[in-house]
Amino acid sequence: MAARVRILLAAATLPLLAGYTGVAALLAAVTAGARHADFSVDGVLLAAGSGWLAMYQVPVTIDGHELGVLPLAATVAVCLLVGKAAYDAAERLGHSALAHSLTLVAAIVVAHGLAGGTAAAVTASSSVTVAPLAAVTVPSLLAGITATVAVACQLGMHREVREYLDDAVVNGLRAGLLGLAALLAVGTLALLVATALSAPTVRALFAEVAPGVGGGLGMLALSLGYLPNAVLAALAFVLGPGFTIGSVSLDPFGYSGGAVPAVPLLAAVPESYAPWWPALLALPVAVGALVGWRLRTCDPSPVMRLRGVAAAAGTAAFGVLLLVSMAGGKLGEGPMGPVLIPAFPTALAACAFLAVPGAAVAWFAGPRSACGEDHAGGEADGVDDGEASGDIADAPAAAEDTEAEDADVEVTEVERDEATADTADTADTADTEETEGTEEAADTEEAGGPEDGEGVERVEAGESAAGNGVEDAHGAEVAGDLPEQRAVAGDGEDPDHAKASL
Numbered sequence: 001m002a003a004r005v006r007i008l009l010a011a012a013t014l015p016l017l018a019g020y021t022g023v024a025a026l027l028a029a030v031t032a033g034a035r036h037a038d039f040s041v042d043g044v045l046l047a048a049g050s051g052w053l054a055m056y057q058v059p060v061t062i063d064g065h066e067l068g069v070l071p072l073a074a075t076v077a078v079c080l081l082v083g084k085a086a087y088d089a090a091e092r093l094g095h096s097a098l099a100h101s102l103t104l105v106a107a108i109v110v111a112h113g114l115a116g117g118t119a120a121a122v123t124a125s126s127s128v129t130v131a132p133l134a135a136v137t138v139p140s141l142l143a144g145i146t147a148t149v150a151v152a153c154q155l156g157m158h159r160e161v162r163e164y165l166d167d168a169v170v171n172g173l174r175a176g177l178l179g180l181a182a183l184l185a186v187g188t189l190a191l192l193v194a195t196a197l198s199a200p201t202v203r204a205l206f207a208e209v210a211p212g213v214g215g216g217l218g219m220l221a222l223s224l225g226y227l228p229n230a231v232l233a234a235l236a237f238v239l240g241p242g243f244t245i246g247s248v249s250l251d252p253f254g255y256s257g258g259a260v261p262a263v264p265l266l267a268a269v270p271e272s273y274a275p276w277w278p279a280l281l282a283l284p285v286a287v288g289a290l291v292g293w294r295l296r297t298c299d300p301s302p303v304m305r306l307r308g309v310a311a312a313a314g315t316a317a318f319g320v321l322l323l324v325s326m327a328g329g330k331l332g333e334g335p336m337g338p339v340l341i342p343a344f345p346t347a348l349a350a351c352a353f354l355a356v357p358g359a360a361v362a363w364f365a366g367p368r369s370a371c372g373e374d375h376a377g378g379e380a381d382g383v384d385d386g387e388a389s390g391d392i393a394d395a396p397a398a399a400e401d402t403e404a405e406d407a408d409v410e411v412t413e414v415e416r417d418e419a420t421a422d423t424a425d426t427a428d429t430a431d432t433e434e435t436e437g438t439e440e441a442a443d444t445e446e447a448g449g450p451e452d453g454e455g456v457e458r459v460e461a462g463e464s465a466a467g468n469g470v471e472d473a474h475g476a477e478v479a480g481d482l483p484e485q486r487a488v489a490g491d492g493e494d495p496d497h498a499k500a501s502l
Contacts, residue, residue, distance in 0.1 A: 004093065011089035011104060012111035015081040015143070019055055022077075024048035030218035049119035050128040056139040057326055058116070061129050068329025069339045071225030072232075075326070079146045082108065086147035090154045101151045108147045113140040171298040172308035175291045176315025179354050182287040183316060187235030190280065194234070194268035201267040209262050223265040230265050232327040233341055235320070238280045239353065241345040243328075245269070246337055252277040261331070284353035291316075291354050292361025305362040309355060317351035 028044045050060050055074040060067050086108060095101045113136045120135035152158070162170060195202065210219035233243040242251025247258030248269060255273035260266045295308040324343040331337030 007089050007092050008104060008107045011085045012107040015078065015085050015108075016111060016115050018081055019078045020048055020052045023051035023055065023074075026221055027051060030214050030221070032214060046123060046126055047128060050123050050126075050130060053116060053119050053130050053135055053139070056112075056116070056142050058130055058134050058138045059329065062332075063127050065332040066330045067332065069226075069229065069327075069331050070329065071222075072228035072323075072326060073225045075142075076228065079142065082143050082146045083150035086150040087154045090151045095151075095155065098148075098152060098155060098157065101155070105144060105147045105151060109140045109144040112143040113137075115139065166304075166307075168299045168304040168308040169311045171295060172311025173315050175294045175308065175358075176312035176319075176354075178294060179287055179291045179312055179316040179358075180319040182290055183235055183239075183284065183320065183350060184231060186238055186283045186287060187231045187233075190238050190283075191230055191234040191268055194270070195265075198267040202264045205262055205264040205267060209264075219264060223263065226263075226265055228323075229327045229339075230268070232324050233339075234268075236324065236341050236346045238283055239346055239349040240281065241342045241349055243342075244338075244340040246331070252280055281353075284350070285357050288354040288357030289361050292358035292363075293365060295358065295362045296366035298362075300367050302363045302366060302368070305366055306359055309358040309362050312358065313351045313355040316354050317347045320350045321347035 024044055027047055031044060054060055054067075054070050055078045057070050057075055059070070086104060089104055090101050093101070093104065095104075116135040116137075116139040117132065120130050120132045123129055124132075165173075206216060206219060210216050236243050237251060240252060242249065242254075245260050245266070247256070248260055249256040250270065250273075255270070257271065260269055291312050292309060295305055295312065298308050299305050321343050324341050324346050328339045328341040328343075331339050
């Protein structure tokens with residue numbers, strides 16, 4: 001029990017301590033290196049509380065001006081910390097079902113809620129404040145979702161879900177993740193190219209706004225923290241909906257200029273419209289073709305491949321919606337705020353760019369023999385059905401033939417029995433005549449006289465009759481079955497008589 005409690009406490013508190021320590025260390029380094037900053041431990045620790053809440057996308061207020069555009073890089077980092085802690089804790093606890101891990105998830109949620117409420121209470125009297133309700137609910141919600149996903153992955157629930165999905169949908173989900181990564185790569189490429197073209201402006205902003213080591217380090221950390229936000233803004237631009245920073249609004253078909261914050265990362269924002277911007281739409285089209293090429297062999301049926309493309313487009317669109325919804329927000333008051341990146345139009349555009357080209361490539365580049373095979377299969381089924389029908393129709397005739405054969409067999413057996421009986425009668429007659437002839441011959445010999453020749457003739461006649469009886473028996477053996485006749489003979493009362501008849 002004590003070991004279980006230690007594991008739960010470690011999973012709940014380590015991400016909190018790691019995040020807070022990282023923010024405090026960064027603030028201390030920037031403050032210590034800045035030229036005109038007053039470094040104090042209390043001030044750093046107090047500001048680190050607000051910075052830690054900003055990592056969880058909790059809006060902060062600075063001197064009455066709300067800052068809602070928060071760095072996504074820090075949010076990704078803290079989610080990785082929470083997910084890693086929950087995964088390791090679930091593995092050490094040895095849970096086998098998600099219901100058993102609810103205590104772990106609940107411990108992480110409660111710890112983040114308490115930490116957020118404490119940070120909000122501590123910073124209430126400073127120049128940087130947060131809303132208490134948001135400070136409690138937003139970190140708890142984000143940490144709870146991350147921990148649940150991590151625990152589910154550790155338990156292998158994705159494999160259980162896989163059993164309820166067909167191969168086309170599973171391949172579509174994987175292709176959707178590939179498409180999402182490719183879209184983010186397109187946004188990164190567009191941002192890097194624009195930043196490279198604006199390299200002189202980037203150097204000038206660093207030298208003017210962040211002089212010195214401390215200022216340069218802080219500006220670099222700020223730019224890296226907001227790098228995912230800039231990538232998503234560039235992605236929205238390439239997909240078509242575009243983005244807005246204060247009075248500046250741009251998309252591939254239009255541009256409205258104005259002032260932007262003096263941040264090196266925003267040096268990539270163009271100063272005027274270029275007629276070649278619509279050509280950038282070819283990049284998401286290529287991503288859609290890549291998804292279709294990835295799914296061209298996922299199933300022999302083109303219709304099933306289209307299901308995979310639909311799943312891929314939906315997955316990528318959901319990912320874009322989730323990320324873009326956290327990339328914008330308020331940027332204080334005045335002409336430079338807010339930062340608007342339309343989440344739903346961007347997600348719909350991503351879905352369309354993946355679905356249409358992907359469907360075309362998956363349909364025409366994949367195997368087309370499925371329809372022919374189905375047709376051939378239908379013909380084969382028809383042949384089988386015809387043969388089966390013929391067999392059913394021939395069944396009565398076969399039954400009649402069988403009955404006729406049985407009748408013939410019965411007739412043959414009756415004939416064999418009759419032949420056997422005739423053979424036995426013939427043999428008996430021959431034996432009787434032979435016995436009578438022998439007796440008469442004996443009487444004749446005893447009496448003597450001229451009747452000797454007649455007795456001899458009678459004997460010869462008896463022998464002739466016996467010979468004829470044997471010949472008849474031999475004919476019956478040829479016509480019938482010899483083993484059966486032997487059995488009949490064996491059933492007689494006199495074995496010697498049976499031998500004589502054979």
